[in-house]
Amino acid sequence: MRRRTLIAGLPWLIASPTLAARAESATRVAAHWPFTEGDTEGRAQAAAFGAALQDRGETDRQLVNRWGGADRERTRALSADLVRSKPQVIFPYLPARLRAVSPLIHTIPIVFVGAADPVGNGFVANRKRPGGNIAGFTLSESSLGGKWLAALRGGVPAIRRVTLLRNASSQIRGGHLFTKALEKTAAALAIETSVEVAERSGDIEPLIADLAWRKDAALIVAPGVFSAVNGSRLVALTTEHRIPTVFAIRRFAHRGGLISYGPDPAEAVRRASVYVERILRGDNPGTLPIQAPNQLKPVVNPVTARAQGLEIPSALLAQADEVVE
């Protein structure tokens, strides 16, 4: 009888340290968002991520959301703090957070969403086998620079000038991520291009004013934290000044932007949750390939077009996945 008790007790003896360890680091996934706490978009993304994790059997309780906003210093401090808390997986959304976190830690797995060129930026060795502690999903392709311009031209054939408003974070070796494709297409379409870097929200208004003054000018808002944070303001200003604008971030077409052409971030977040879950179950992030977005969906807002006095050609409407009414 004693022997049986002893044997019955053994599993508990073995299990107890594991249980204790589990109890210590209740935070298994730390998500690092570029939004401020209370931001609707941020909340929606975080909720989607939490729900996706929950669907895959990871309880919401073990997910901690950190809200760093767009502020660079705050992001850095929060990243250090986040690494110190030793979560099991870090989930940085958009490249600035990946850039802040990745130098700090090489042991905790990181699943990112949004780094456009992870190989070019040195985050991973190659796309098939990242090799390190980082895996994730890209949201944009460099070739999109040309596509955005083509979409803009398809919607508003009259434009002669286009300005790419880019984020400081999308700097790559030898220039800017989208510039090359943009310039190539612009040359083919005989359109004059310029690239503006916005770092502060105060930079927006002079730029818009400048574009408004030129009449035949259009604006491309490249993806990035700055765009995400100031997107609504850009929508308001461009609509007000009747500047045809294409947004890389989909949601701004819904909020009044003329056209958006970009991936569905919710889809990327959902797929990233799969990686997170697999890593939690023991997969090595170094073996999980970097994935590109499956779908790039054009969204057209005819309401805005009408407000700007523009007529959207049927070719563009046919191309659009969504038409905002």
Next chain:
Amino acid sequence: MTKLNPPQNAPQKYFRLPLAAKFAVAFVGLVTLVLFINGAVDLVLNFQEAKDNAITVQREKAHAAAESVEAFVSEIENQIGWTTRAEWRRISPEQQRYDFIRLMRQAPAITEVSYLDPSGREQLRVSRLESDVIASGKDFSTAPRFTQALKDKTWFGPVYFRRGSEPYMTVAVAHAGRDPGVTVAEVNLKLIWDVVSAIHNGETGYAFVTTATGRLIAHPDLSLVLRDTDLSTLPEVAAALPGKGDGRTIEITSWLDGSLVLAAHDAVPRLGWIVFVQLPLREAMQPLMESVIQTVALMGLGVLMAAIAGTFLARRMVVPIRQLEEGAERFGAGDLSERIVIRTGDEIETLAHRFNAMAARIQESYETLEAKVEERTRDLNQSLDDLQKTQSRLVQSEKLASLGQLTAGIAHEIKNPLNFVNNFAALSKELVDELCEMLQSAALDPETRAEADEVADLLRGNLDKVVQHGKRADSIVKNMLLHSRTGSGDHRPVDINLLVEESLNLAYHGARAAKPSFNVTLERDFDPAAGSADIYPQEITRVLLNLMSNGFYATERKLEQAEPGYAPTLSISTRDRGQAVEIRVRDNGTGIPDGVKAKMFDPFFTTKPAGEGTGLGLSLSHDILVKQHGGSVDVATEAGQFTEFTIALPRQGAATVARPNAGGPESDTQSPS
């Protein structure tokens, strides 16, 4: 009865397994063996069946999966087909572009689509990622996408990876009509994932697709595809690859992570792809495992029940054996009174009956033996008593023998003076008579004469008494002499009837002489054929006298009891019995009581008052008849009615029987004394 010792040579240290344990072990072992064999056969058959079933199901799944993959590709081909009408190249480029945009809207997997004119130059390219290109004039006239498409109508290019990790395939479809162009679409194969993931195979089974070289195209784990995994080293893939496979079908194999899977495959011939369907062996064999668990559980239950039943039966079987053992031990200890009671109705009961029968037999013999011992003891005691009696009798007779010799001596010495007394008494009487005659002549006064006569009479009387008693004394002495005489003359043939007649007369007159009032009727029945026998006549006469005088005495005794009308009778008869002569002496006197009858031939036994008999008569008669003549004497009697002695004398009796050396029969002619 001695207690049985256990065999001493039994091995002491040898472990003795009880019968019950042996039986139980044998029973349980047998049942276990049967169950085990049954279970094993069952399992083997089940395993084969389950495997075959699972393989069949997997093959069907593989076929279905191959069909869905082909359907996916065919769908894309169909979509492309919108742009391959014969007149399509004649519509405006704007319309062509619009068609391509619509095509891409309809087929999400197509990332890029381009139109090559009949000369193989690219006229239009529409892409999701890049800006559209019109009339680039790129020459594809020698590229396979153009040549092969023209040749085969549809061409499926090899799988290649864009942006490092995205699997793509080029699909080129030639247009209809004469001198056709080609529509070329770049298809993102990641989208097959939807198809492959939708293939449900049990709980955890899945499907995957490889190229003809074994490169992975589609797998539910997309990361494997994006990693550009080469599976050609996996045995099941290697076996399925065209050209490489040796025709075998690998059914159970291990996946990349080493887990065992049940695999089946089917080809998509149009694409040269192979669709694999895999089901983890654990799941495929789940029913089998359940069956195994069931079988093992049943086996365990069976063994348990067998153990219980075996133990119970063994105990049941051993109980009567224990009873038998206890019973045998009781018998062995000598307790034969109890019986073994076993009612099992089998061999053990029979054995118990045998034991009981044995015990009963032993008990019976035991009791018989005791009775016999008792009887023998009684006999021995009897013999001892007899021996003691005989011994005392011998002592007595020895005394008597010496007394006889003494008596003979004394009698001889007394006879001489007695003769003097008798002779001189007779002479004195004569002298008294002469004196009286002399006095007659002498004259004497009458008074004196009277006194003299009176004295003379007195003298005469006295002398008569002296003579009388002298004779009596003489008779006594003569008898004593007879008794002590050792010899009895020679034997010779004697006429038996004559001898009996003489003896009868002698006895009668003897009796009359002793008692003048004695009267008896004598009946004689002599057989004339009796003839003669070689005997000692003197001795036989004595025997006859003895018997006759005893008969007279008995009749006299009966007469004394004053029964009116009683006529004392003595019958004597002789008979010829061939080699023997029979003499019967019968009286109708008092008879002999039973108590006396047994002892009447004993020496010194007598019923007569003390002083009248010596108790030697019949004893001597017995000795004479039996020992001296080899005959026999029997007596038949009834108290108060009669006594009959029957003597049988062999005719050559005395001649054949050796004369006894010591203590020959003494004469006892002085009949009943």
